[in-house]
Amino acid sequence: MKKLLPFLFLLFAAVPLRAAEEGETLSPFAGNVGNAVWTLAIFVIVVAILGKFAWGPVLSLLKQREEFIHKSLSDAKKDRDEAETRLKDYAAKIQSSQAEAVAIVERARQDAERLRDELRQRAHSEADTMIKNAEREIELQTKQAVRQIREEAVGLSVSIASKLLQRNVTKEDNEKLIADALKEIESASRSS
Secondary structure, X not given: OOOHHHHHHHHHHHHHHHHHHHOOOOOOOOOOHHHHHHHHHHHHHHHHHHHHXXXXXXXXXXXXXXXXXXXXXXXXHHHHHHXXXXXXXXXXXXXXXXXXXXXXXXXXXHHHHHHHHXXXXXXXXXXXXXXXXHHHHHHHHHHHHHHHHHHHHHHHHHHHHXXXXXXXXXXXXXXXXXXXXXXXXXXXXXXO
C-alpha cells in the first residue's frame, strides 16, 4: 500500500502537466510549474508524515481491534460451547435424579406393600394362635367342668346310696367309689 501511494500521486500529478502542454486550463496546477512542484512536495511530505504518525498507529489500532474482536468471538464461542455442555450435563443430572426419585418411590411402595403383607400374615398367625389357645383353654375348662360335675354327681350318688343303705361310707370308701365311677364314666364317654 505504501508503494502504491507514491505511484498514484505521481500519476495524478502528471495528468495536469500533460494537460498544460496541450493547452487546457482545467487543472488547478495549470500555469506555474513552480507552484505545482511545491504543491507536490508538500503533498508528499504530508503523506509521509501521515503515513508515519497517523496511518501506522491507526492501522495498528485497527489491527488490535480486529484481534480483540476475533478473540472475543472465539471466547464467546468457547463460553457458548461450555454453556451447552453444562446444560446437557444438568439435563442428564435432572433426568437421572427424576429416574432415581421414581425408583425411590417405587421401592417405598414395594416396602409398604411388603410391610402390609407381613403385618397381615402376623395378624393372621397371632389370631390363629389366639384361637388355638382359646380352644385349648375351652377344652381344658370343659374337661375340668366335666370332671367337677362327675365328682359332684358321684358325691351325690354316694350320698344318696349311703342314705339308701343307711350306713355311712368312710372317706376311703367314698374316694374309691368316686374313682371307680369316674373310670366307668370316662370309659363310657370314650366308647360313645
